[in-house]
Amino acid sequence: MNPVERDTQLDRFERLLDDCLGGRGGTLTLTGPAACGKTELLRALGTAAEARGALVLTATARCAERSVRFGVLHQLLRSPGLPPQERAAALALLDLPGAAEQCQADPPGTGRVPLRVDQELWLLLHDLAARTPLVLAVDDLRYADPESRQTLIHLATWSPTAPVLLVVTEPDPPSDSGADRDWWTALLRLPHLTRLRADRLGERGTAQLLAGLLGVPAALPSSWLHSWYELTGGNPLLLRALAEDCAADGPSARPVPGPAFALAVRACLHRVGAGAAEPARALAVLAESGSTDLLPQLLGGPAPEALAALEAAGLVADGRLRGAAVARAVLDGLPEAERTARHLRAARLVYESGAAAESVAAHLLAARDATGPWALPVLLDAGRAALRRDDHAFAEACLALAAAAAPGEAEVALLRGVVRFRTDPRAAYRLIRPLAHGQVEMTDRQRTGFVRMLSWHGTEAEIAGTLTALAPADAADRDELTRSLEQLRAIAPHLVPPGHPAPPPGLPAGEPQQRSALALPRVLRSGGTPDDLRTAELVLRTTPLDDTTYGSLQSALYVLVYADRADLAAPWCAGLLREVTARRIPVWQALLTATMAEIKVRLGEASAAEQLARQALELLPPSGWGVWLGAPLSALMLATAALGAAPELERQLPALPDRLVRTRYGAQFLHARGRHRLATGAADAALEDFTRCGRLLEEWGLDLPSFLPWRSDAARALLALRRPQQARALALAQLGHPGAGRPRTRGLTLRVLAACDPARRIELLREAVELLEDCGDRAELAWALAELGEALLAAGQRPAGREALRQALGGAEELGLVPLLARLKGVAEEDDPAGLSASERRVAELAAAGHSNREIAERLFITVSTVEQHLTHTYRKLRVKGRAELARSLGAPAGERHTAPRRAARPTGAQGATVPRASRSRRVSSA
Known part of the structure; x- marks a missing residue:
């Protein structure tokens, strides 16, 4: 089988062979890069010549045999097929002693062999060729001994006079400019010399070779082929080795180099020549940092010939080795100490060149040595830079090496904690905890940052001990401490030392992120101001997400949420969640997922909240959450309570951190557990949770109803325990709270108060419905409508009551509120004259008005399939056949297709007020 992509060379050889068989010889050189198929082509030429009747004598020169006099000629003359008589005569000639004198007119490289030897050997071969045309094939002539080379040059000079064809191979370009090339110059002077080149394969030849090696179609996809070509550059030796590595797994779009490929790289480098070895190793070392432009400095001078030879062979492309696998293979076999020394030299060189810290650090990591006086700051800078581009593995590697070189350095430990926190907060705490118990020196700013990190997993003693040592003299450090203490106050207020009172009302001057850190505690204390909300939105709009700003962004979200503006927080949280998901930062993703779950609870989307809460707990195991564990657990229990409490949920909860109940997240957990217990009928236990939650909030000064409306929930528990007077007192206390005036909080409070005040029940529920419709909490709105509908029916206002119940049922069905559905089961349908459910009634009315199924689905936010099912049920109940x-059955005028939908009239109550319809979440402007 002919070599791949060598048809042109074979055709040219056939013409030379024709000339030789016709009596006229010549000289042919096969040149090309190392390991690109010259030997394979030489063998193919020899096979073709034998098939045409020529006698082929072969030899392979080896570097180790260069000192053996006439070593290559001995190989030629011992080839099979040479008659014994001619062999013996020729070998006898090679044993003649002496040497000829060098003449300046002779070709370079001659003069070491008596001319008589060359002449008589030629006559012997001339006579032999007269009977059988001769092909002398010598592979790697550059390694031939000088005597053999001189004789072959003389034979080449005389070859046109007889049917003798000399074929030799020679790498081109050479890797070493200092190598002896005089013999090559002598060949180039021959007028009858023919040169053929065997280059690396093109993509078409690569595809053809791989088709034979892997049994794949020759017409390969370009993307598949490109990955193979990028690794090998079309070098046949590398392609065969890579195919061997991948043969077990079959063809792959992304071939993975293995041991065969590594061996082939080293073999290829060996064939390029000794002059290319050092430049290749230097390139392999510099590949760690990509600083290949420093190659001349590392080598002590340029090496253009070696680089040209390496690139021609396919090991180098655009001045760089072809990938990490090639670089590893080039350095394989070097002693560890030598590799370390090379990388340290490169690190120093890259450092002095002013390159980026990450480039220098790459060499320090490869050397596993950071003992240089400049190494520690470089590793810290590299770790920070890697963190900014979310390369956690490289950042951790830099900082681990820095920690090994400077075990008592606080800055290293704190930065390692920041890096590890992104993926494993528990491991981050283990890294920084020694700072709280050792004698490590820290600056005031470092201690301030340390306090923030301890707030997650640290003990109260560790936090208090660190705060005791804090007394910054610098004004900027004092401001930073104030912001950190306010963030701590928003999590565990009792840990803030008494000597640090809360900042005065109003936002201080400074960056929005700095002001945002102070806004959350103020919102939790008093509900905040419009300035707080504007600052929060400004932070969310203008602040890039990184380790120094994440806390400010999270606080800004909570400012909106706890100011009863979950509708504003939702799109911002969703955007941040998309970003951290794309950046693959699991801890931030878990935290923002839990925040989104809390937002969904406040928007009444319990099903989405439950799914998000469970997802957050999967993203980060319970042991990693620290005191933040209360956030996803609270959202989960609140959502489950709304969807239909599962009594076993409480038993399935993970173990809670010791500090949890003494933090804001613990108060949230108590409130949510109380809701869940109340939903399961455990009113006594629920009241205990609500009361304990309230005591904590009052003690901490965070008693804000829009944060945790514990009084209204405790009032519901008291109603379940038949203690209406106490329930009414709690509801009125919440209604009169300074922070209870926002629509959602006031709507929740009025619902409870209505249950405690039968005389004003309808009036209070009407106002609650209006408020809840405006704030966007669809679940609470559905409950308020249900209670209003029941009150209206009890008061004899049946049309208004039925309409309110239908709306409540529709909301309950869409949101999956199982407890409310159970309460409303059959009520609305029994009051419907046609026996239609609320959902069926809405779909039927729109269909009767002429809207298509798709228009109805879009209008009601349901699927077309659901519309079709509702219509099928409606036709059956009404016993009609079409729209x-x-x-006519519904009494709606036909023919109103595609008219603008009109808002249905609200049912009126006793005082002439109307009952609002349930609405979709409404976009509202910022405060």
Whole structure:
């Protein structure tokens, strides 16, 4: 089988062979890069010549045999097929002693062999060729001994006079400019010399070779082929080795180099020549940092010939080795100490060149040595830079090496904690905890940052001990401490030392992120101001997400949420969640997922909240959450309570951190557990949780109803325990709280108060419905409508009551509120004259008005399939066959297709007020 992509060379050889068989010889050189198929092509030429009747004598020169006099000629003359008589005569000639004198007119490289030897050997071969044309094939002539080379040059000079064809191979370009090339110059002077080149394969030849090696179609996809070509550059030796590595797994779009490929790289480098070895190793070392432009400095001078030879062979492309696998293979076999020394030299060189810290650090990591006086700051800078581009592995490697070189350095430990926190907060705490118990020196700013990190997993003693040592003299450090203490106050207020009172009302001057850190505690204390909300939105709009700003962004979200503006927080949180998901930062992703779950609870989307809460707990195991564990657990229990409490949920909860109940997240957990217990009928236990939650909030000064409306929930527990007077007192206390005036909080409070005040029940529920419709909490709105509908029916206002119940049922069905559905089961349908459910009634009315199924689905936020099912049930209940009959049965005028939908009239109550319809979440402007 002919070599791949060598048809042109074979055709040219056939013409030379024709000339030789016709009596006229010549000289042919096969040149090309190392390991690109010259030997394979030489063998193919020899096979073709034998098939045409020529006698082929072969030899392979080896570097180790260069000192053996006439070593290559001995190989040629011992080839099979040479008659014994001619062999013996020729070998006898090679044993003649002496040497000829060098003449300046002779070709370079001659003069070491008596001319008589060359002449008589030629006559012997001339006579032999007269009977059988001769092909002398010598592989790697550059390694031939000088005597053999001189004789072959003389034979090449005389070859046109007889049917003798000399074929030799020679790498081109050479890797070493200092190598002896005089013999090559002598060949180039021959007028009858023919040169053929065997280059690396193109993509077409690569595809053809791989088709034979892997049994894949020759017409390969370009993307598949490109990955193979990028690794090998079309070098046949590398391609065969890579195919061997991948043969077990079959063809792959992304071939993975293995041991065969590594061996082939080293073999290829060996064939390029000794002059290329050192430049290749220097490139392999510099590949760690990509600083290949420093190659001349590392080598002590340029090496253009070696680089040209390496690139021609396919090991180098654009001045760089072809990938990490090639670089590893080039350095394989070097002693560890030598590799370390090379990388340290490169690190120093890259450092002095002013390159980026990450480039220098790459060499320090490869050397596993950071003992240089400049190494520690470089590793710290590299770790920070890697963190900014979310390369956690490289950042951790830099900082681990820095820690090994400077075990008592606080800055290293704190930065390692920041890096590890992104993926494993528990491991981050283990890294920084020694700072709280050792004698490590820290600056005031470092201690301030340390306090923030301890707030997650640290003990109260560790936090208090660190705060005791803090007394910054610098004004900027004092401001930073104030912001940190306010963030701590928003988590565990009792840990803030008494000597640090809360900042005065109003936002201080400074960056929005700095002001945002002070806004959350103020919102939790008093509900905040419009300035707080504007600052929060400004932070969310203008602040890039990184380790120094994440806390400010999270605080800004909570400012909006606890100011009863979950509708504003939702899109910002969703955007941040998309970003951290794309950046693959699991801890931030878990935290923002839990925050989104809390937002969904406040928007009444319990099903989405439950899914998000469970997802957050999967993203980060319970042991990693620290005191933040209360956030996803609270959202989960609140959502479950709304969807239909599962009594076993409480038993399935993970173990809670010791500090949890003494933090804001613990108060949230108590409130949510109380809701869940109340939903399961355990009113006594629920009241205990609500009361304990309230005591903590009052003690901490965070008693804000829009944060945790514990009084209204405790009032519901008291109603379940038949203690209405106490329930009414709690509801009125919440209604009169300074922070209870926002729509959602006031709507929740009025609902409870209505249950405690039968005389004003309808009035209070009407106002609650209006408020809840505006704030966007669809679940609470559905409950308020249900209670209003029941009150209206009890008061004899049946049309208004039925309409309110239908709206409540529709909301309950869409949101999956199982407890409310159970309460409303059959009520709305029994009051419907046609026996239609609320959902069926809405779909039927729109269909009767002429809207298509798709228009109805879009209007009601349901699927077309659901519309079709509702219509099928409606036709059966009304015993009609189509939309025209449907319109008559419902009493709606037909033919109103595609008219602007009109808001249905609200049912009126006793005082003439209207009952609001349930609405979709409404976009509202910022405060």
